[in-house]
Amino acid sequence: MIHFDRVAKRYSNGFEALKSVSFDIAAGEMVFLTGHSGAGKSTLLKLIMAMEQPSRGQVLVNGSNLNRLADRHIPLHRRQIGVVFQNHQLLFDRSVFDNVALPLVIAGFPPSDVGRRVRAALDKVGLLHKEARNPLELSGGEQQRVGIARAVVNKPKILLADEPTGNLDPELSAEIMELFRQFNEVGVTLLIASHDIELLRRQQKRVLALREGELLSDQVPTALHSDGAKGHRGHHE
Ligand SMILES: Nc1ncnc2c1ncn2[C@@H]1O[C@H](COP(=O)(O)OP(=O)(O)OP(=O)(O)O)[C@@H](O)[C@H]1O
Numbered sequence: 001m002i003h004f005d006r007v008a009k010r011y012s013n014g015f016e017a018l019k020s021v022s023f024d025i026a027a028g029e030m031v032f033l034t035g036h037s038g039a040g041k042s043t044l045l046k047l048i049m050a051m052e053q054p055s056r057g058q059v060l061v062n063g064s065n066l067n068r069l070a071d072r073h074i075p076l077h078r079r080q081i082g083v084v085f086q087n088h089q090l091l092f093d094r095s096v097f098d099n100v101a102l103p104l105v106i107a108g109f110p111p112s113d114v115g116r117r118v119r120a121a122l123d124k125v126g127l128l129h130k131e132a133r134n135p136l137e138l139s140g141g142e143q144q145r146v147g148i149a150r151a152v153v154n155k156p157k158i159l160l161a162d163e164p165t166g167n168l169d170p171e172l173s174a175e176i177m178e179l180f181r182q183f184n185e186v187g188v189t190l191l192i193a194s195h196d197i198e199l200l201r202r203q204q205k206r207v208l209a210l211r212e213g214e215l216l217s218d219q220v221p222t223a224l225h226s227d228g229a230k231g232h233r234g235h236h237e
Pocket residue numbers: 011012013015016017035036037038039040041042043044
């Protein structure tokens with residue numbers, strides 16, 4: 001579903017944020033992306049969303065080579081990807097319902113469909129009863145769940161998350177992870193960037209570890225434990 005073949009990304013200032021990164025994520029996998037601040041996690045996610053172009057190598061998403069993606073096809077490409085941000089980027093001038101509806105309104109869904117899909121998404125994250133509220137009236141964990149409902153409202157095949165639990169305490173972080181697992185169980189492919197090593201260990205899922213733009217390891221956390229967690233132990237943010 002997501003294929004990176006020797007992908008490098010050099011920004012216009014000459015900085016090489018990714019250096020020959022290769023990996024494959026199959027449809028229906030749930031994978032974590034970790035690494036210290038500046039390791040290239042956000043850059044990698046931006047390449048998948050076609051917000052940045054690789055300077056070398058190829059990125060394929062759901063069979064299409066993003067190097068060959070015409071500009072006019074970018075919106076269609078992005079529609080198959082839901083994105084969850086650390087600071088959730090909700091709009092505080094409108095209700096929870098309207099925040100979640102936004103991607104559907106932009107995509108031109110008929111109003112009857114919008115209502116049905118928004119309520120289905122809010123129901124999945126347990127916030128149906130708060131659809132009329134302003135996001136400002138919700139707790140941090142609830143706001144993040146609204147962000148997740150917005151990311152999944154048009155039923156994307158792929159869900160990307162950039163430090164989705166960065167501002168949450170461990171209990172709320174676990175709840176968010178449980179939600180991600182539920183989406184994964186119904187077939188959504190997930191790639192979640194997080195530098196919270198403890199959280200990743202508990203999930204027991206595949207972890208891609210970046211260091212200074214290179215893919216340092218690709219394994220599940222138990223293996224990280226037993227082989228001395230190459231590049232992870234003693235590695236502080
Ligand atoms: N548009 C840009 N122009 C130049 N350099 C950039 C740009 N975006 C990111 N970088 C640099 O590329 C490196 C990787 O950044 P990136 O945001 O991908 O890292 P990250 O692993 O997501 O870190 P963090 O967890 O702090 O967000 C950093 O050194 C950053 O300063």
